[in-house]
Amino acid sequence: RALLAVSLNLMALLFSTTAFITTHWCEGTQRVPKPSCGKEKKTNCLNYSGNETANETNQNVVHYSWETGDDRFLFRYFHTGIWYSCEENINAAGEKCRSFIDLAPASEKGKKIQPRLLPLLQRSSLLFLVSLELQGMHSFQSIQGPTCHPDYTQPGVLWLSVVSEVLYIMLLVVGFSLMCLELFHSSSVIDGLKLNAFAAVFTVLSGLLGMVAHMMYTQVFQVTVSLGPEDWRPHSWDYGWSFCLAWGSFTCCMAASVTTLNSYTKTVIEFR
Numbered sequence: 001r002a003l004l005a006v007s008l009n010l011m012a013l014l015f016s017t018t019a020f021i022t023t024h025w026c027e028g029t030q031r032v033p034k035p036s037c038g039k040e041k042k043t044n045c046l047n048y049s050g051n052e053t054a055n056e057t058n059q060n061v062v063h064y065s066w067e068t069g070d071d072r073f074l075f076r077y078f079h080t081g082i083w084y085s086c087e088e089n090i091n092a093a094g095e096k097c098r099s100f101i102d103l104a105p106a107s108e109k110g111k112k113i114q115p116r117l118l119p120l121l122q123r124s125s126l127l128f129l130v131s132l133e134l135q136g137m138h139s140f141q142s143i144q145g146p147t148c149h150p151d152y153t154q155p156g157v158l159w160l161s162v163v164s165e166v167l168y169i170m171l172l173v174v175g176f177s178l179m180c181l182e183l184f185h186s187s188s189v190i191d192g193l194k195l196n197a198f199a200a201v202f203t204v205l206s207g208l209l210g211m212v213a214h215m216m217y218t219q220v221f222q223v224t225v226s227l228g229p230e231d232w233r234p235h236s237w238d239y240g241w242s243f244c245l246a247w248g249s250f251t252c253c254m255a256a257s258v259t260t261l262n263s264y265t266k267t268v269i270e271f272r
Contacts, residue, residue: 028237
């Protein structure tokens with residue numbers, strides 16, 4: 001059982017790391033207008049009036065195209081991860097990538113807030129200064145000065161998701177290390193039980209943190225689909241293989257924690 005728990009934890013670690021650095025959490029198509037045809041581009045473009053030379057030389061001619069509806073658009077493939085969003089380049093071969101953090105709405109990246117305690121402190125200090133002025137104990141003008149209102153940045157869901165993913169991987173590493181110590185370098189039953197218990201706790205915590213991180217990223221992506229840049233908004237999308245790896249990692253993590261707890265319970269019962 002200890003070897004099974006180590007194997008499951010290692011699979012969870014590999015799956016989570018792969019999902020974290022890849023860009024296939026969500027994938028689909030984007031609807032973009034077709035570019036005008038030219039000398040270098042002959043396909044997947046709009047050919048106005050059926051005459052390319054007239055389009056390029058005579059600018060006073062009214063151009064028209066017989067294509068209507070969705071025929072005037074291209075559906076290019078895109079895939080998105082935690083860090084980058086890559087889309088098919090319709091003008092050249094390959095893909096072009098943009099930072100997904102820049103694409104996410106400002107509401108998901110964080111906002112500046114002013115602590116609620118500061119206005120209360122300023123009001124109380126102002127009342128105290130006024131009372132001193134009325135009693136003649138101090139000159140109100142001499143101590144009155146400009147007040148500053150420091151702003152604090154409240155972390156958004158996107159950054160909370162990124163931090164949670166990093167902590168998830170770190171806790172998986174700690175749990176895996178403790179399981180390996182318990183499996184190969186345990187000198188006594190008591191030491192093995194302690195390592196087993198700590199490994200189970202860290203593995204359970206990492207699994208819960210990973211579940212929250214995956215759900216937060218899903219929320220961020222759905223908000224970005226609705227409020228993101230117009231030239232990026234998907235026409236249709238679905239979850240990709242990186243998303244499946246992330247939840248597969250969560251499943252392996254929880255299975256490893258259950259196996260470790262089961263081994264711990266069995267050892268305790270046998271030891272008694």
